[in-house]
Amino acid sequence: MSRLSIYETPWIDLVFENRNKNYGAYQLRRESVKSTLSAFFMGLLFVASIGTIATVISYFNSDTIVVENPAQEWSDPIQITDVVLTDVHKTVIPEVKTQVAATIIQKDQLINPVIVHAEEAIKELATNIENKNTTSITSDALGTVGTNPITATGTETEISKAVNYGTSIVNTTILDKLPEFPGGMKNFYTYVGKNFEKPEIDGMSNLKVYVSFVIEKDGSMSNIKVLRDPGYGLGQEAIRVLKSIKAKWTPGIIDSKPVRTAYNLPISIEMR
Template sequence: MNHVSIFERKWLDVVFDGKNKNYGAYQLRLQNPRTTIAALFYGFLFLSGAAGILALSSFAGKPLEVKPIADDNDIHVTTVELVQPKQPEKAAAPAAPNEKPKQNLPPVVAPTPQADPEPKPDENPGTANSGTPGTGTTPTPGTSVIATTPASEPENTGTEALPTRLLDKLPEFPGGMNRFYAYVGKNFARPEIEDMKSARVVVSFVIEKDGSLTDIKVGRDPGYGMGKEAIRVLKALKEKWEPGMVKGKPVRTLYSLPITVNME
């Protein structure tokens, strides 16, 4: 009896010898080790859960600070204010001289600007880019015609076409010259030519008193059907111009239009 440990099952058998082992005390003592271990485990689990809840509640009111990650590929956008260029002022129309010229020579159309005996400002600089995406055509500056006659005004018989520098009021296209250049650039079908970056076509035409275009000619044709295409585009124009004016009366006006065709 002295050698029996209270932690062994033999101790229970000695104590409950001859007694009803189905009684609750025997079962409690028999399951005591397992019950004690389970109680310790659940107690530790409860205490750990309570401590975790307290720790989380202490951080719940604080906002999370997210530090930005440095990126070497950041794109920095800088706003730049563009200054609109000032439009050049049109020069006043030259006053008609009192004396008539001794010889009434008809004006000669020059496809490219030439020097006059008395240079005068061009009232219609015509610097506009009519090239639209996909067309590759750009009318170049200098749409007015430069005549090689003296700067004095010839007698207007009403039938001859006058250069723009002799007019009191220049012809105007509905919507402005930029709209006319845009029409030419949009409708000009460029040919497919290899090893050629650009070509230049120069056409001339007469703006009649009623605003229609007549006498359309090609002054410079690089070939490949570009001259015919320029004539086709101008003939297909349905809108009429406002004619040029001299002394308040409409007159026939001679115009020259250089067209640069970009092949790229």
């Protein structure tokens, strides 16, 4: 393989044979080596000149830098004097003795007491006004219902004659004997719980329906009402269950006579 360079004269003459050699391309080809070497040496000379100039400038500007206001030098050592702390005497405040004045309680003495006969003495009877009776009944959908009703207690201030209540509806607090369901209140709660059909409600855990009814003199249930209905058909279901009870109660008694008794019943439904 030929080692002929494209920048040699024979090769250039071959390329530009029968062509216009006066054109700039021919001259550039022939003088390319010379131009390259000239540019290289000129670059070296330029770099050397810059380095020389920088060295000369640094030589002439190498003056000593003087720092103004040098730090003051301490010629004498600092002496540390021991400080003696003296005890501060606190002023003692004398204790103030509190003098408690003795209060003399004078007891009233009976002067010339008057004796009266026993018939003239007024007999005062204590009245129990703080004892209030509450009836709390709860029921859930599984057939268990809360606590048993509480029997009214108290002290009468007077012995009055028997009152004929007739068709009046009375509260359980004044009864001599509470109404009783056949088999006890437990059977009543169980019946309500087993027969109560709860709806399927999402997002609800516990709901309460408050109902009221009247136990008649013959033991039947009447005036069944919903006092507080949470909705979802629970009030209607509570009325349906209470009306389905066929068993009769033993009515409430006052002075050995049956009376119409009002009952309030909260029914609690647990949604599971």
